[in-house]
Amino acid sequence: MTDAVAPGRVSRLPGESRPALQLSFEFFPPKTDDAEDRFWGSLHRLAPLSPRFVSVTYGAGGSTRERTLRMVSKISSETGINAAAHLTCVGASRDEVDEVVRGYKAAGVKRIVALRGDPAAGVGQKFEPHPDGYANAAELVAGIRRIGDFDISVAAYPEKHPESPDWDQDIDNLKRKIDAGADRAITQMFFDNDDYLRFVDRAQKAGVTAPIVPGIQPIHSFKQVANFATRCGASVPSWLGDRFEGLEDDPETHALVAAAVAAEQVTELVDQGITEFHFYTMNRAKLVLALARVLGRRAV
Ligand code: FAD
Numbered sequence: 001m002t003d004a005v006a007p008g009r010v011s012r013l014p015g016e017s018r019p020a021l022q023l024s025f026e027f028f029p030p031k032t033d034d035a036e037d038r039f040w041g042s043l044h045r046l047a048p049l050s051p052r053f054v055s056v057t058y059g060a061g062g063s064t065r066e067r068t069l070r071m072v073s074k075i076s077s078e079t080g081i082n083a084a085a086h087l088t089c090v091g092a093s094r095d096e097v098d099e100v101v102r103g104y105k106a107a108g109v110k111r112i113v114a115l116r117g118d119p120a121a122g123v124g125q126k127f128e129p130h131p132d133g134y135a136n137a138a139e140l141v142a143g144i145r146r147i148g149d150f151d152i153s154v155a156a157y158p159e160k161h162p163e164s165p166d167w168d169q170d171i172d173n174l175k176r177k178i179d180a181g182a183d184r185a186i187t188q189m190f191f192d193n194d195d196y197l198r199f200v201d202r203a204q205k206a207g208v209t210a211p212i213v214p215g216i217q218p219i220h221s222f223k224q225v226a227n228f229a230t231r232c233g234a235s236v237p238s239w240l241g242d243r244f245e246g247l248e249d250d251p252e253t254h255a256l257v258a259a260a261v262a263a264e265q266v267t268e269l270v271d272q273g274i275t276e277f278h279f280y281t282m283n284r285a286k287l288v289l290a291l292a293r294v295l296g297r298r299a300v
Helices: 033-049 065-079 094-106 137-147 167-179 193-205 222-231 238-244 251-271 286-294
Strands: 022-027 053-056 083-088 111-115 151-156 184-189 212-216 276-280
Touching (some): 022 033, 022 212, 033 053, 033 065, 033 286, 053 065, 065 083, 065 094, 094 137, 137 151, 151 167, 167 184, 167 193, 184 276, 193 212, 238 251
Parallel strands (some): 053 083, 083 111, 111 151, 184 212, 212 276
């Protein structure tokens, strides 16, 4: 790695105290009453950690449009935490997407995580934009900026987006999103910190100055996370599989290993000067609470 201080990284002299950390938490909109109870239970446990924001994902093709807006509005009104609504442009015209953005604005939502979305035919298939739609996330960011003064986050991929033919095109795309008006990038999950640190260096060399916040996936279920990682192009190192091997029927040891793995990941990143973290909570609080403690963040 180079010694240069990359976006989102802070250099520190020996003995100097750590700068304040910024945490954000990602949730998905629940589908059932039980799931909604779990959502609020977890949110209320994590809220005292004073996250910078809590974000709620958006189903492909707008399938969670109402639920995402309802959860985001309720998070703001009931907890006072800044809430961010995800938004994708897959399968929708510009007018339809703009209407959702205006709906967010009218509901007082100030933060958007702007994404293209996966191809309607499935991850790995060719992406066909709607004939009257935004063709990619950079166009979406520009469209959102035309409608309101939102805080905008975009996605970044420490192992390259699966559709990017090479690194130059991948980093160019990130740069276009930032140049179109995004305030930060949040990364896809990764398990090898060197992938992330190399990516940040590449982006910095290409002129990206916005923070690139690591997206941390605590492993609530190795099987589920490994499946999901493979589908979205994140690799699962063999050492990680080895650590969880044989723990399918031993949830207690699985949870302890998951906490140890994630703690190792975040402390190593803090040692590299990283001060912002985005946690994929899967609507669960326990592991994220433990990690916040490891990072020195207590409920206030
Ligand atoms: P883009 O930035 O548009 O890039 C997609 C690909 O197209 C890249 O390979 C890029 O290089 C290429 N590309 C873009 N523009 C051009 C161009 N002009 N010429 C050539 N190539 C180009 N999905 C959901 O459905 N809902 C969510 O809520 C959601 N939240 C997410 C949150 C985070 C933090 C992350 C990392 C991902 C999330 N996703 C979500 C997944 C995301 O939608 C997919 O990864 C999707 O495949 C790409 O979205 P993007 O915004 O990165 O697309």
